Amino acid sequence: MAAPIGGKGAAASRASQPAALVWFRSDLRVTDHEPLFRAAADLQLAQSLEQHGALLLPFFCLDSRELTPRAGEAAAGGGTILGIPQLGPHRLRLLLEGCASLRTSLQQLGSNLLWQQGSPEALVGRLVALAAAAGTTRLALHHHTQPGAEALEVEGKVAAAFAAAAAAHGLPASVHTYWGATLYHPEDLPWQLWLPDSDGDGSTGTGSTSSRLPGTSSSRSGTSDASSNGVDGSREGFQQEKWQQRCSCLPGVMSDFRKAVQAHAPVRPPFPAPRHAESSSSSSSSPAVPPLPASFAAAAVDAGLLGSLPTNLCRVYAAAGDEAVAALSSWEALTGVVCAELAPACSAQHDGRSALPFTMGEQQAQLRLRYYLGLEESDGHRLRAAGHPPPIAGYGQSRMQAFGVDHSAKLSAFLALGCLSPRMVHAAVMEVAAAELAREQQATGGSGSGGAAADAAHEVADGVAEVKLSERQGQAVAEWREPTAADSWRWLLMHLGIRDFFIYNHLKQGPAPMRLGGSSRTPPEWRQDPELFGRWVQGQTGLPFVDACMRELAATGYTSNRGRQNVASLLAKALRIDWRLGLRYFESTLADHDCSANLGNWAYNAGTGADPRDRTFKTVTQGLRYDPDACLIRAWVPQLAALTPPELAHQPWTAPPEALAAAGVQLRPWQQGAAAEAESGTGGWYPFPAVDPATQTGKGPKKQQQQQQQAASAQPLAQE
């Protein structure tokens, strides 16, 4: 039985009782979360104007549609693209962990996270009904806008459902959208993206500026009246078109974009987290979060909106219906990985070989970031033993290595789920830069320019400028310069610039790159080969570096950037298989999946993007360079673990028969090995390469293959 909601004073304050809904999406954090900050600030202002009973309702919806396959995409040669869920089990686990962590953060602020599995448009309607029953007289919906046609479409549906629900209860309502996905805010880019209000998009600009961005705002200027904002579901796709139109002036080549923004665009400081209403720091610039009233919480519990977050992944698919269960089975069949055998969410269990052994969440993201940068915790506790250089120290070189947790930043999953914002990374990097600048100043004597150095360091720490220590007329000047091999954090900032490029380029191009030939003028012949595609997914191509990366990806949801480039190049350039199958497999499986980064990188590696450079990776050479000790291969391709030296583990087809025998390696043509394994149920063999490793074309190194086949036929399968 639902408790009456609204509390004792509800009737008395009915004349002015505002409620703000804050929709969390891929932004699972409370720091640098403008929608939460602004919603809390609005309610604080309302309360200071003697409006009482303000409700702040943070919510998240686990969208069941994402657990099913993507509909309506035809692959080369016909047929739908893959029957796997858009949100595969690795991504799902991290998402649930991110939500659990967000709920803890909100509870620490005296609030909570309302959540439901279903559709966000249905959830928003239920929340409006609950708020109306609690005596709310005015409604606002605050959320980040999210790049990607699908995300923008869902935004349109949610806004329409919100407007309809508010109208049904006779409540005035407004929608406030914010931009928080990139390091560089759209309004700060060195190109003019924004719109005059007369653009006719139906939104009512009420701010001080005469122009605004399509479907977004960082201030009041994007506020729209939900009952008249034109977001009525009949205008779906409108925002995507608008973004495409407005971003058309952006450069299509990554380095042009990145260099321009890094030289000319400022980075805004992150928004602080709002504070607990009873926190003693009432002087803080952070607004207070109104606590969730007990009566409302009780009603939300009754409505099933405050239940525990699930940890059992299979049950989440089951709750989404038969289509999701079938999609999960397809993913399991494709990868050979069984969902029920994966660690449940929040269990803190990880495959010992994983390069991503983290639990998701804002706190964990901060720990990783500060550990990686070698920064002290706020309590002065250093995470790394004193005297040891922080992992970032070797980043200029190590970031390309394919094996290990600390070779690269491992921030992508935190960024993709929004447990961390790019501005938060930037702010932490600026702390490092400021310290470095001060040290360099001290080392060079700092004569006469101590004040200037301090000013520059301060400017840097404030995020006003990137750093280059240069002396101009005795003054330290902070400015961007391209990183050299010896640099560390400059590379990290550069990568965030690349990330921004892919997001803006996605907004600019819309779904165009998803055409088979992308934007290239002479699309090559693409083919479907389910068997070969399955071998690629399961790491059975006979190219050990590629196979190790693919097995790592299927088992953990992560493989390095170098690994991704190589496996993508092999699929698209050497095997000539419809590259969008790879894109969709990555979408489902990558723990750090980001629709813009995934699409942009695939288009680049398949040669279908706008970038004029067309690289084909020689995967053996790459493996030897970026996994020189064959650590990755030994970890993920146990059949080759004993093959030494590392050069042979990278190219077992070149190994003399006695070396293969000593290491217990059985090389077989794939069909033969797979058939024998199916019959005997035992593995222990490794396939010959599916392509000629020297040229990455054709069927395989014929001469060597023949020799090895002769030798192999003399050896029985290991366990036979």
Ligand SMILES: Cc1cc2nc3c(=O)[nH]c(=O)nc-3n(C[C@H](O)[C@H](O)[C@H](O)COP(=O)(O)OP(=O)(O)OC[C@H]3O[C@@H](n4cnc5c(N)ncnc54)[C@H](O)[C@@H]3O)c2cc1C
């Ligand atoms: C085919 C393919 C698909 C990819 N799909 C994704 C994806 O869905 N999501 C994703 O975040 N990255 C994707 N990447 C980019 C890159 O592989 C990962 O960002 C990187 O491996 C993450 O590890 P890290 O955090 O240690 O990155 P680092 O190398 O330490 O870089 C730091 C941060 O910079 C950003 N970054 C670095 N390189 C890139 C890049 N090429 N594109 C975009 N951002 C970059 C990421 O946010 C990353 O966390 C893809 C790359 C390829 C080749």
